[in-house]
Amino acid sequence: xxxAAISKYEFAPADTQDKFHGAQLLYIGWEDHLLFCAPFAFxxxxxxxxxxxxxxxxxxxxxxxxxxxQIDWAxxxxxxxxxxxxxxxxxxxxxxxxxxxxxxxxxxxxxxxIKGSCS
Amino acid sequence: MxxxxxxxxxxLKERYAVMTRGLDWTPSYQKMEDIYPYIAYxxxxxxxxxxxxxxxxxTMDAYWKYQAEKxxxxxxxxxxxxxxxxxxxxxxxxxxxxxxxxxSGISPLEYVAHRGFAHAGRAFPGAGPRVACLMQSLDxxxxxxxxxxxxxxxxxxxxxxxxxxxxxxRVWFLSVPKSFFDDAxxxxxxxxxxxxxxxxxxxxxxxxxxxxxxGAAYNGDMGTMTFGFSAQSDEARHMTLxxxxxxxILEQDPANVPIVQRWIDKWTWRGYRVxxxxxxxxxxxxxxxxxxxxxxxxVYFEENGGALFKDLARYGIKMPKCAEQIALEKDHLSHQAWxxxxxxxxxANFHTWMPDEDEMAWLAAKYxxxxxxxxxxxxxxxxxxxxxxxxxxxxxLPMLCQTCQIPMIxxxxxxxxxxxxxxxxxxGDKYHFCSDHCKEIFEHEPExxxxxxxxxxxxxxxxxxxxxTDPTVEGFDPLAAVLQYYKLEHGRDxxxxxxxxxxxxxxxxxxxxxxxx
Numbered sequence: 001x002x003x004a005a006i007s008k009y010e011f012a013p014a015d016t017q018d019k020f021h022g023a024q025l026l027y028i029g030w031e032d033h034l035l036f037c038a039p040f041a042f043x044x045x046x047x048x049x050x051x052x053x054x055x056x057x058x059x060x061x062x063x064x065x066x067x068x069x070q071i072d073w074a075x076x077x078x079x080x081x082x083x084x085x086x087x088x089x090x091x092x093x094x095x096x097x098x099x100x101x102x103x104x105x106x107x108x109x110x111x112x113x114i115k116g117s118c119s
Numbered sequence: 120m121x122x123x124x125x126x127x128x129x130x131l132k133e134r135y136a137v138m139t140r141g142l143d144w145t146p147s148y149q150k151m152e153d154i155y156p157y158i159a160y161x162x163x164x165x166x167x168x169x170x171x172x173x174x175x176x177x178t179m180d181a182y183w184k185y186q187a188e189k190x191x192x193x194x195x196x197x198x199x200x201x202x203x204x205x206x207x208x209x210x211x212x213x214x215x216x217x218x219x220x221x222x223s224g225i226s227p228l229e230y231v232a233h234r235g236f237a238h239a240g241r242a243f244p245g246a247g248p249r250v251a252c253l254m255q256s257l258d259x260x261x262x263x264x265x266x267x268x269x270x271x272x273x274x275x276x277x278x279x280x281x282x283x284x285x286x287x288x289r290v291w292f293l294s295v296p297k298s299f300f301d302d303a304x305x306x307x308x309x310x311x312x313x314x315x316x317x318x319x320x321x322x323x324x325x326x327x328x329x330x331x332x333x334g335a336a337y338n339g340d341m342g343t344m345t346f347g348f349s350a351q352s353d354e355a356r357h358m359t360l361x362x363x364x365x366x367x368i369l370e371q372d373p374a375n376v377p378i379v380q381r382w383i384d385k386w387t388w389r390g391y392r393v394x395x396x397x398x399x400x401x402x403x404x405x406x407x408x409x410x411x412x413x414x415x416x417x418v419y420f421e422e423n424g425g426a427l428f429k430d431l432a433r434y435g436i437k438m439p440k441c442a443e444q445i446a447l448e449k450d451h452l453s454h455q456a457w458x459x460x461x462x463x464x465x466x467a468n469f470h471t472w473m474p475d476e477d478e479m480a481w482l483a484a485k486y487x488x489x490x491x492x493x494x495x496x497x498x499x500x501x502x503x504x505x506x507x508x509x510x511x512x513x514x515x516l517p518m519l520c521q522t523c524q525i526p527m528i529x530x531x532x533x534x535x536x537x538x539x540x541x542x543x544x545x546x547g548d549k550y551h552f553c554s555d556h557c558k559e560i561f562e563h564e565p566e567x568x569x570x571x572x573x574x575x576x577x578x579x580x581x582x583x584x585x586x587x588t589d590p591t592v593e594g595f596d597p598l599a600a601v602l603q604y605y606k607l608e609h610g611r612d613x614x615x616x617x618x619x620x621x622x623x624x625x626x627x628x629x630x631x632x633x634x635x636x
Contacts, residue, residue, distance in 0.1 A: 002564075002566065003564040003566045003567050004160055004161050004162065004306075004307060004310075004564075005160065006156065006157065006160050009566055009567075010566065011566065011569070011570050012570075013546070013548055013569035013570065014569065014570050014571060014572060014573070014576065014577075015548070015569075015573065015576045015580075016548060019580045020579060020580060021580075021581065023579070025576070025579065027518040027551065029518075029527075029538055029540075031537070032536060034458075034493075034497070034530075034536070034538070035497055035500070035501075035511075036462070036513065037455065037458045037459040037462045037463075037513070037517065037526060037528045038459070038517035038518055038526035038527040038528045038538070039517065039518040039527055039538065039540075040515045040516065040517060040518060041516050041517060041518045041519070041575050041576070041579070042515070043579040057515075060514075060515070061514075061515035064511055064513075081540075081542060082540060099549075100548070100549070101548060101549040101550075101551070102549065103518070103540060103542065103549075103551060105540075113496075114496045114497060114499075114500045115496045117492065117493060117496035117497065118493070118535075118536035119493070119494075119496050119497035119500065
């Protein structure tokens with residue numbers, strides 16, 4: 001459906017990639033860890049190595065949780081838009097097929113939050 | 120020589136007719152569609168504007184007289200409250216954070232409602248709705264003013280309220296109520312009337328004003344309570360207008376029914392998402408609770424709203440389908456919202472805290488199906504950490520819903536352990552949503568919502584720093600720059616209640632009033 005309007009209604013979307021000064025948005029959520037109230041939004045250059053995302057910004061964002069230090073990254077399961085995906089830590093975001101405003105989630109088997117409450 | 124002729128006094132009914140519809144005329148040299156250009160494009164068909172039944176028999180002269188009398192009384196009470204240091208009689212200083220939420224989140228909406236009703240009134244060719252909209256428009260600006268005046272006394276003593284309007288237009292969570300109203304006033308006049316006049320004022324208003332006003336009464340805040348009661352008679356008129364609008368549109372043409380149904384579905388959901396703030400206020404921010412959010416929803420929506428939609432069934436209008444999801448969320452909404460503000464306490468204009476043991480017991484009793492299982496473990500962890508000097512301040516920005524602009528905090532309907540993710544591809548870009556309902560609203564009018572000013576994305580685009588800021592210099596602290604842009608002072612207006620100046624000052628001032636120190 002189109003918006004009801006009195007004349008032509010065309011406006012530029014507010015969040016296209018060209019507005020982020022060379023970065024693209026990536027959203028990251030940690031399953032079963034709702035201590036973090038929502039998934040995070042990050043601006044990263046598409047050339048950034050995925051392993052650096054995990055070791056840097058993700059460590060800074062999720063590191064408060066006692067489970068974070070116990071994560072075995074080899075066992076972590078990744079999802080993109082809800083579907084399982086394999087992400088290579090040595091490849092860049094672009095090489096991993098991660099584009100502007102993609103959302104990824106990770107599940108860490110055996111770790112289910114504070115006292116197993118998914119917090 | 121002037122002859123003094125005794126004026127014939129008009130009867131109430133005649134006077135009303137003369138002062139409302141009698142003011143209208145039929146244009147002779149301009150076309151109706153040029154004078155009323157916004158009346159057709161939404162697809163609503165009106166055949167006879169005279170069928171409009173005026174919901175309240177009030178003329179402008181009576182309006183002024185009546186409102187002036189009310190406001191004289193209101194300002195006398197506000198003066199007495201201020202002169203007697205009434206702010207020191209509130210239950211405890213945590214309560215004042217509800218005032219901060221109200222002045223920065225709700226009062227600016229009263230002002231926008233004023234503009235919205237003025238615009239809608241101008242757009243309608245019928246004199247009846249035009250006069251009714253004029254009065255509501257005036258009510259709304261009076262409410263904005265009386266709220267600002269009653270709350271200004273708190274601003275003299277407590278933090279976070281000093282530039283509420285500046286905050287309303289910028290602070291991340293305030294984009295939720297702001298964008299809600301912006302969405303309504305940028306719609307056509309009929310959608311505006313259904314969105315604000317009916318869905319908000321009629322269906323949901325009891326969930327906004329009753330909790331704030333009775334919350335004020337329960338917590339010793341005479342000032343807020345008084346403006347609430349003063350607005351009550353206006354609110355009753357607004358509800359009557361909202362209902363009349365719906366009935367009038369539906370009776371005019373059967374083709375209007377599906378359009379109105381879609382608007383009711385949309386605006387009940389949009390309004391409910393804004394009420395997330397009220398839910399957490401009721402369950403967490405009032406030191407003396409009135410009722411739980413869940414109880415309020417059951418009484419004011421499920422019972423009262425249920426009766427309303429039964430009544431509207433004869434027009435072919437059904438209960439909005441989002442009611443099913445809202446029923447599933449009522450055990451979770453306030454807890455998920457409070458957790459969010461606890462997370463982002465460094466970026467808000469009010470303080471948050473962890474409920475104490477008694478309060479947790481109250482929450483567990485009110486929410487037996489959810490609190491102990493899902494939320495208590497989280498809170499106990501945060502409380503332990505805070506006691507160790509490791510209070511959680513989430514410094515990474517959250518992902519937002521494109522429609523309601525709330526962080527993606529809501530869980531799947533029926534599964535409180537999984538965040539609800541929905542997405543849409545539109546013209547080469549991805550858009551994300553907190554729910555099926557926000558997604559459907561977007562899908563119906565994507566051209567509108569792709570323009571959303573999402574605070575998180577705006578920060579990352581570099582649009583939320585004070586002028587002249589260079590985000591490329593070494594050691595640049597984005598949070599500090601964003602707080603400057605919000606005009607909030609770090610360590611004073613934000614962070615935990617326990618370390619706040621508000622808490623310290625309140626204890627000291629109350630001590631001076633009650634002890635010999």
